[in-house]
Amino acid sequence: MATGGSTASHSPHQESGPIERFVYDDAIVRKFIFASIIFGVVAFLVGVIAAVQLAIPPALASVKALSWLEFLTNTSFLNFGRIRPLHTNAAIFAFAGNALFAAIYYSTQRLCKTRMWSDKLSNLHFWGWQLIVVCAAVSLPLGITQGKEYAELEWPVDLMIAVVWVAFFGVNFFMTLATRRERHMYVALWFYIATIVTVAMLHVFNNLSLPLGLVEMFKTGRTPPLADWFKSWSVYSGVQDAFMQWWYGHNAVAFFLTTPFLGLMYYFLPKAAEKPVYSYRLSIIHFWSLVFIYIWAGPHHLHYTALPQWASTLGMLFSVMLWMPSWGGMINGLLTLRGAWNKVAADPILKFYVVGITFYGMSTFEGPMLSVKSVNSLSHYTDWTIAHVHAGALGWNGLLTFGMAYWLAPRLFQAQLWSKKLMAAHFWLATIGIAVYILGIYTGGITQGLMWRAFDETGRLQYPDFVETVMTLMPFYWLRVLAGLMYLVGGILCLLNLTMTWMARPAKYEETVHEAPALGAVFVDPPPQPSEITASTEWAKDVDKKYIKGWFHRVWERKPAKFTIWVLIAVASASLFEIVPTFLIKSNVPTIASVQPYTPLELAGRDIYISEGCYNCHSQMIRPIWAETRRYGEYSKPGEFVYDHPFQWGSRRIGPDLAREGGRQSHDWQVRHLENPRQLIGDSVMPAYPHLLKDTIDFETIQARVDAMAMLGVPYGDLVQKGKATEAAKAQAKELADALVTQKGYADMGDKKIIALVAYLQRLGTDISKPPPADATKPATASAEVIK
Amino acid sequence: MAVKDFLSDHEYDGIREYDNPTPGWWHAIFIATIAFSFFYFVYWELNPRASTPQSRWAAAQTAEYKRIFSSVGDLQNDEATILKMMGNEQMLNVAQGFFQSTCINCHGKDGGGLNGVNLTDDNYKNVKKLDDIFNVITNGANAGAMPSWKNQFNQNERVILAAYVASLRGTKPAAPKAAEGDPIPPWPKPAK
Numbered sequence: 001m002a003t004g005g006s007t008a009s010h011s012p013h014q015e016s017g018p019i020e021r022f023v024y025d026d027a028i029v030r031k032f033i034f035a036s037i038i039f040g041v042v043a044f045l046v047g048v049i050a051a052v053q054l055a056i057p058p059a060l061a062s063v064k065a066l067s068w069l070e071f072l073t074n075t076s077f078l079n080f081g082r083i084r085p086l087h088t089n090a091a092i093f094a095f096a097g098n099a100l101f102a103a104i105y106y107s108t109q110r111l112c113k114t115r116m117w118s119d120k121l122s123n124l125h126f127w128g129w130q131l132i133v134v135c136a137a138v139s140l141p142l143g144i145t146q147g148k149e150y151a152e153l154e155w156p157v158d159l160m161i162a163v164v165w166v167a168f169f170g171v172n173f174f175m176t177l178a179t180r181r182e183r184h185m186y187v188a189l190w191f192y193i194a195t196i197v198t199v200a201m202l203h204v205f206n207n208l209s210l211p212l213g214l215v216e217m218f219k220t221g222r223t224p225p226l227a228d229w230f231k232s233w234s235v236y237s238g239v240q241d242a243f244m245q246w247w248y249g250h251n252a253v254a255f256f257l258t259t260p261f262l263g264l265m266y267y268f269l270p271k272a273a274e275k276p277v278y279s280y281r282l283s284i285i286h287f288w289s290l291v292f293i294y295i296w297a298g299p300h301h302l303h304y305t306a307l308p309q310w311a312s313t314l315g316m317l318f319s320v321m322l323w324m325p326s327w328g329g330m331i332n333g334l335l336t337l338r339g340a341w342n343k344v345a346a347d348p349i350l351k352f353y354v355v356g357i358t359f360y361g362m363s364t365f366e367g368p369m370l371s372v373k374s375v376n377s378l379s380h381y382t383d384w385t386i387a388h389v390h391a392g393a394l395g396w397n398g399l400l401t402f403g404m405a406y407w408l409a410p411r412l413f414q415a416q417l418w419s420k421k422l423m424a425a426h427f428w429l430a431t432i433g434i435a436v437y438i439l440g441i442y443t444g445g446i447t448q449g450l451m452w453r454a455f456d457e458t459g460r461l462q463y464p465d466f467v468e469t470v471m472t473l474m475p476f477y478w479l480r481v482l483a484g485l486m487y488l489v490g491g492i493l494c495l496l497n498l499t500m501t502w503m504a505r506p507a508k509y510e511e512t513v514h515e516a517p518a519l520g521a522v523f524v525d526p527p528p529q530p531s532e533i534t535a536s537t538e539w540a541k542d543v544d545k546k547y548i549k550g551w552f553h554r555v556w557e558r559k560p561a562k563f564t565i566w567v568l569i570a571v572a573s574a575s576l577f578e579i580v581p582t583f584l585i586k587s588n589v590p591t592i593a594s595v596q597p598y599t600p601l602e603l604a605g606r607d608i609y610i611s612e613g614c615y616n617c618h619s620q621m622i623r624p625i626w627a628e629t630r631r632y633g634e635y636s637k638p639g640e641f642v643y644d645h646p647f648q649w650g651s652r653r654i655g656p657d658l659a660r661e662g663g664r665q666s667h668d669w670q671v672r673h674l675e676n677p678r679q680l681i682g683d684s685v686m687p688a689y690p691h692l693l694k695d696t697i698d699f700e701t702i703q704a705r706v707d708a709m710a711m712l713g714v715p716y717g718d719l720v721q722k723g724k725a726t727e728a729a730k731a732q733a734k735e736l737a738d739a740l741v742t743q744k745g746y747a748d749m750g751d752k753k754i755i756a757l758v759a760y761l762q763r764l765g766t767d768i769s770k771p772p773p774a775d776a777t778k779p780a781t782a783s784a785e786v787i788k
Numbered sequence: 789m790a791v792k793d794f795l796s797d798h799e800y801d802g803i804r805e806y807d808n809p810t811p812g813w814w815h816a817i818f819i820a821t822i823a824f825s826f827f828y829f830v831y832w833e834l835n836p837r838a839s840t841p842q843s844r845w846a847a848a849q850t851a852e853y854k855r856i857f858s859s860v861g862d863l864q865n866d867e868a869t870i871l872k873m874m875g876n877e878q879m880l881n882v883a884q885g886f887f888q889s890t891c892i893n894c895h896g897k898d899g900g901g902l903n904g905v906n907l908t909d910d911n912y913k914n915v916k917k918l919d920d921i922f923n924v925i926t927n928g929a930n931a932g933a934m935p936s937w938k939n940q941f942n943q944n945e946r947v948i949l950a951a952y953v954a955s956l957r958g959t960k961p962a963a964p965k966a967a968e969g970d971p972i973p974p975w976p977k978p979a980k
Contacts, residue, residue: 107801110800110801111800111801113801182800184798184800186798186800186801186803267801267803270803270804271801271802271803276793276795276803276804276805276806277803277804277805277806278806278808279805279806279807279808279809279810280796280798280805280806280807281807281808281809281810282808282810282814283805285810289818304841309832309833309840309841310833313828313829313832313833314829317824317825317828317829318825320821320824320825321818321821321822321825323817323818323821324814324817324818324821325818327814328810328814331810331811331814335808456881456885458856458878458881458882459852459855459856459882460881460882460884460885460886461885461888461889464885464886464887464888464889465888465889465892465897466889623841624841624842624844624845625841625845626845626848626849626852629845629849630889631889633939633940634939635842635845660940663932663935663936663939664890664935664940665893665894665935666894666903666904666932666933666934666935667932667933668903668933669893669894669903669904672903673893680893680894680902680903681893739931739932742930742931742933743930743931743932743933744933766939769939
């Protein structure tokens with residue numbers, strides 16, 4: 001065995017430097033672990049609120065005693081469309097993010113036998129990240145959003161993330177690797193490298209956007225009001241934007257929630273179990289296959305959409321191939337515990353790991369299954385996906401984080417854990433909470449999917465009324481509230497336990513001084529073990545002993561720069577294989593002559609749609625599936641979205657699809673429905689938007705909005721001339737407000753935000769059935785677009 | 789596990805590594821998924837005769853239209869045809885599906901009217917005779933308060949929808965909206 005053999009295998013030639021003394025920085029780990037658990041509790045709490053918001057509207061209508069909770073369904077900054085991104089961002093970036101930083105800062109120092117390279121950078125990283133979290137917590141409820149799932153944060157925050165991630169965290173980490181005193185890098189470090197490199201790449205390329213403030217200042221020639229500094233549009237549109245978003249979105253799961261947590265597992269599990277890791281060679285195979293295959297899988301979020309089919313197929317197939325690489329991590333985790341199961345029975349920390357890793361195995365089986373197109377045709381847009389991500393986030397990320405926190409607490413705070421009983425109680429609360437959550441929501445999701453596609457024997461939809469399908473889910477929605485509460489209480493117990501342990505800390509932490517020799521410049525790798533191939537050429541034997549048997553990898557493990565470059569090549573080349581054709585092949589997005597840019601007013605309305613987070617509940621993508629076109633109308637074509645910066649296809653149908661909403665209802669209906677949906681649909685769970693009937697449109701920014709779109713390549717013709725777009729918007733708003741009055745609707749709505757939003761909604765999906773304009777090079781004028 | 793573990797000489801912060809062979813079933817499934825993917829891609833992406841979601845959708849549409857409308861064929865939008873459809877239980881049932889998915893937001897589940905008109909009383913705003921219902925569905929009315937549905941439903945569908953709407957007249961909704969427009973004479977008797 002090339003990489004195996006006994007401990008007595010010949011030792012390599014190396015030159016050691018002088019013995020050096022050093023102390024690990026545990027203060028930074030203490031900060032990150034507290035931040036993780038505190039923000040975890042916040043994320044769970046916001047999750048419970050969001051769950052209540054979906055479940056409570058019918059109860060509000062029937063139970064008088066609950067009426068004081070009405071504010072949960074009609075307060076602009078508390079509405080589901082803004083709360084849901086807050087929940088997901090808090091769970092991913094604040095809870096899991098701070099947890100993975102704690103893991104990386106604790107283990108990297110020990111695996112490299114050195115203190116972090118720079119305490120200053122460590123602290124800049126910590127405080128910078130918390131500032132980002134606070135910015136998210138303020139901006140998302142205010143409706144400041146890019147409108148792309150898990151990439152909602154606006155460009156100033158995105159810039160902060162890029163700086164903190166690359167300049168503080170990345171530099172500090174790689175300089176720590178460079179100054180390490182351990183010759184070879186352990187598998188946990190490989191996963192950390194993949195995390196840092198890939199997340200940076202994903203974040204930068206998905207978030208390229210054009211800020212409104214800059215356009216106003218330099219193009220439109222106007223001093224931007226403060227709010228306009230926090231608005232931008234994706235430089236990509238429609239199909240390409242959807243592709244980039246899910247390339248990012250899926251790989252955020254891969255490289256933010258999977259690879260760093262696998263690294264965490266590889267360090268903390270053998271530590272807690274006091275057992276060697278099961279298989280080094282499995283680490284190698286599953287690391288590289290995971291890193292290379294994961295990056296292709298994003299398009300599985302876009303099956304049956306307007307994305308070109310080849311991309312969708314690649315997304316499915318790489319997801320299927322990803323099954324075993326993912327399970328490699330699970331096997332290495334669970335089999336490390338061979339012979340230690342008696343310990344697992346007695347130690348809640350190991351229980352957290354075992355259940356967490358088991359959830360990882362379940363989720364990474366379920367993921368490939370959901371990415372199979374025929375399964376996805378049922379599951380997409382339903383709660384099934386929501387159950388899936390919670391199995392991953394609560395089960396895998398959550399339980400691993402808690403296991404690590406409890407293991408670290410006595411070591412970091414140098415005091416006994418305050419209560420083992422409470423820790424055990426937390427384990428059961430969390431585990432049962434997840435089980436209730438996912439079983440309930442799985443059932444709900446599948447029920448929903450089956451109801452949407454059910455036809456009766458005469459060929460009509462069996463449940464044509466969408467609200468009926470929502471009402472069926474109510475018992476499951478309440479189950480979710482209960483499950484969320486259990487998980488939340490568990491999180492609070494953890495915070496309490498950590499805080500009490502911290503209170504019992506010594507007056508001054510004892511800081512152990514470690515000793516290790518610096519790495520010398522000279523290192524000669526041990527020769528590869530001889531090949532066991534007998535009947536073959538020397539060349540084959542050479543390949544066998546150096547490559548097949550993994551000798552080369554051991555050499556890479558002492559070369560962080562080379563290792564990092566290979567990781568970058570793996571993720572970037574796979575990305576380019578999909579990205580380049582998506583952007584360059586014209587036939588991927590056949591244009592449709594009658595599809596014209598949004599009018600200036602509709603554009604302003606679209607920004608309101610994004611800001612209110614409508615995409616969190618409403619898709620704008622009808623799939624070529626009979627049940628779907630029967631319910632919503634003609635299926636969506638790629639060419640319909642070429643002016644959509646950003647795309648708004650959505651991923652959920654808590655409410656019905658809106659791709660063909662234009663003209664389906666009167667203006668009056670739209671206004672009253674937005675004012676309070678329950679005026680018209682008694683069982684609706686949609687939030688009310690009374691503020692849109694009061695807030696006025698800032699017509700002056702509309703010119704800059706049009707200018708920005710023109711800069712991104714949308715053919716706006718002479719509307720970019722100073723003031724023209726604003727003028728057109730005012731004209732259309734007046735026309736629409738007049739039509740509203742004719743329809744016996746509210747008067748005086750001409751300058752209210754609602755008019756812009758209704759203009760946008762009435763435009764959705766209508767172009768495809770219009771005749772193409774006589775002069776296709778000229779965009780239609782504003783007044784021609786008003787739905788008569 | 790019968791095979792002896794190989795403990796490598798790697799050690800990091802006290803963590804040791806075995807170098808156990810990867811399980812055979814793991815390799816087998818991994819290779820199987822790769823092989824499956826290869827054949828799947830060749831069949832679905834490189835084979836010009838493979839169906840696409842769009843072609844399957846078109847086939848489903850043809851089959852469904854045949855299933856629903858084969859007994860009645862292409863329908864005219866005249867009074868006689870609408871009247872005939874009012875007596876066709878199957879067509880009324882299909883049309884009720886359309887009504888439930890598109891019309892109830894304004895006209896109510898039972899046609900009693902919300903911010904759309906009451907369809908159950910004898911008063912009508914834009915309808916004098918049966919085929920006017922078809923025209924209103926097709927072109928909309930009242931400055932877009934009633935939208936046009938000609939892009940969403942084909943002629944057959946609009947004809948049976950008109951028949952269904954007409955059949956609501958005289959039913960008793962739970963919360964009827966006040967009458968709008970003028971009373972019109974009852975629908976003609978169906979020709980036997």
